[in-house]
Amino acid sequence: MASFVIEGGNRLKGTIKPQGAKNEALQVICATLLTPEEIIIDNVPDILDINNLISLLSEMGVKVTRLGKESYSFKAENIDMSYVESKEFAKRCSSLRGSVMIVGPLLARFGKASFAKPGGDKIGRRRLDTHFSGMCNLGAKFRYDEPTGTYRFECPRLKGCYMLLDEASVTGTANIVMAATLAEGTTTIYNAACEPYVQQLCRMLSGMGARIDGIGSNLLRVTGVKELHGTRHVMLPDMIEVGSFIGMAAMNGDGVTIKDVSYKDLGIIPDSFRRLGITVEQSGDDIFIPEHANYRIETFLDGSIMTISDAPWPGLTPDLLSVMLVVATQAQGSVLIHQKMFESRLFFVDNLIDMGAQIILCDPHRAVIIGHDHRIRLRARKMSSPDIRAGIALLIAAMGAEGTSTIGNIEQIDRGYQDIDKRLNSLGANIIRIG
Numbered sequence: 110m111a112s113f114v115i116e117g118g119n120r121l122k123g124t125i126k127p128q129g130a131k132n133e134a135l136q137v138i139c140a141t142l143l144t145p146e147e148i149i150i151d152n153v154p155d156i157l158d159i160n161n162l163i164s165l166l167s168e169m170g171v172k173v174t175r176l177g178k179e180s181y182s183f184k185a186e187n188i189d190m191s192y193v194e195s196k197e198f199a200k201r202c203s204s205l206r207g208s209v210m211i212v213g214p215l216l217a218r219f220g221k222a223s224f225a226k227p228g229g230d231k232i233g234r235r236r237l238d239t240h241f242s243g244m245c246n247l248g249a250k251f252r253y254d255e256p257t258g259t260y261r262f263e264c265p266r267l268k269g270c271y272m273l274l275d276e277a278s279v280t281g282t283a284n285i286v287m288a289a290t291l292a293e294g295t296t297t298i299y300n301a302a303c304e305p306y307v308q309q310l311c312r313m314l315s316g317m318g319a320r321i322d323g324i325g326s327n328l329l330r331v332t333g334v335k336e337l338h339g340t341r342h343v344m345l346p347d348m349i350e351v352g353s354f355i356g357m358a359a360m361n362g363d364g365v366t367i368k369d370v371s372y373k374d375l376g377i378i379p380d381s382f383r384r385l386g387i388t389v390e391q392s393g394d395d396i397f398i399p400e401h402a403n404y405r406i407e408t409f410l411d412g413s414i415m416t417i418s419d420a421p422w423p424g425l426t427p428d429l430l431s432v433m434l435v436v437a438t439q440a441q442g443s444v445l446i447h448q449k450m451f452e453s454r455l456f457f458v459d460n461l462i463d464m465g466a467q468i469i470l471c472d473p474h475r476a477v478i479i480g481h482d483h484r485i486r487l488r489a490r491k492m493s494s495p496d497i498r499a500g501i502a503l504l505i506a507a508m509g510a511e512g513t514s515t516i517g518n519i520e521q522i523d524r525g526y527q528d529i530d531k532r533l534n535s536l537g538a539n540i541i542r543i544g
Contacts, residue, residue, distance in 0.1 A: 111544035112517045113530060117489055117510035121536040122363040125354055127346040127370060128154040128527045129179060133306035135207035136283045137313050137342055138162055141171065141183035142214035143287060144317060146339035151180045153344065157524040161205050168201065169193060190219060199225035199259045209240055210280055212262060213288035216249055222262045223254075239274055239281030246272045247285070247292055269294030269333055277302045277327065277421040283310050289331035290319040298329040304422040305374040309345055316340035345371050349428045350526065351396070352378050353501050356432040357533070358398035359387040360439055361509045365536065367396040376423050383407075384415060385433060386440055403482055406442035414477075418447035427451060431502035434458065438466040438487065439509065440480035447475050457499035460492045461506060489514040497525035504529070508538055 358365035386404030419427035489512030494500030507514035
């Protein structure tokens with residue numbers, strides 16, 4: 110198991126560019142299964158989760174060609190459905206949560222699909238009901254196959270319908286939209302997720318010949334077509350990485366520019382950091398975070414403590430609450446972080462408390478942070494990364510701590526952040542990878 114050794118106190122200065130969006134990549138790469146024609150995707154991040162998904166598609170029979178550092182060609186002309194029904198396929202899927210989005214494309218194109226409960230972050234309950242009910246609404250039937258530990262879906266031809274999703278699930282919406290593109294008739298999806306990455310998927314599918322109305326809203330109408338064709342798609346920069354860099358630069362920076370962020374697609378993220386007192390300067394499509402000797406958390410108009418919580422788009426993504434929590438530990442003032450969507454994601458704060466942060470964990474969903482205002486630096490310690498976002502938050506804390514920290518299980522960080530140690534070292538950090 111690999112580790113990071115971080116010498117705290119080194120200031121960051123310079124320019125950094127975010128990678129392609131991890132969550133978009135999981136969706137659009139699965140969408141390549143909808144057509145036998147070639148699809149080229151640009152700005153693909155070189156991270157563990159995406160590389161594992163590409164490897165899985167290759168094992169399924171997709172011809173994958175790397176055209177450049179961030180560009181891939183996918184041609185799903187000859188899919189091995191016997192492999193899709195094998196124990197090996199189930200084992201591969203169980204280690205990658207994004208594999209659930211293979212179901213929609215396979216079911217739509219081939220009339221059958223297999224699915225093993227996927228892995229991913231250990232951040233509490235993450236329901237898959239939206240995926241299952243969506244496929245069943247389109248006419249699919251499923252059964253559990255005990256020998257392989259998989260669910261098997263079958264339907265000779267999906268049929269469009271009206272459905273009101275029980276939750277605005279991003280991956281659930283993506284899966285249903287992909288399935289509906291080849292279904293008979295029109296599928297209406299209400300309470301659909303409308304994140305920029307879902308919008309990007311819909312635009313890519315439209316480029317493949319799909320008919321989708323309502324892109325960018327929570328009401329999507331998909332009129333099925335007989336077949337889809339190839340296209341070329343450019344992915345957005347990763348908004349979670351942009352937010353992570355804002356947090357790093359605010360807490361440990363002497364002036365950092367984040368290049369090519371697609372500012373219009375960041376939504377409420379910049380303003381959420383501004384509520385923590387962070388200066389976020391926009392210049393075209395770049396963001397500049399100046400040095401912060403201190404930063405003061407805002408209060409509400411009536412003087413009550415600021416609350417920052419996650420919500421479906423256009424609300425704040427839950428993936429950045431861990432970063433904002435760490436940044437708040439060195440602010441002036443106090444803030445309540447309310448993680449509504451996942452009940453285990455705040456448990457990593459025990460590490461921050463051991464580092465000297467003033468945090469009251471109210472329950473699995475809420476934590477109150479009382480900022481040190483840089484009067485007391487965090488103390489270095491040995492830690493382990495429980496998930497991607499907690500891992501990057503602990504890395505930010507270690508970079509600002511006094512002394513040398515060690516973070517284990519950094520494979521979790523590698524799942525979402527490309528060469529993060531090398532990229533931060535180029536800004537002045539001192540991070541050594543061991544193992």
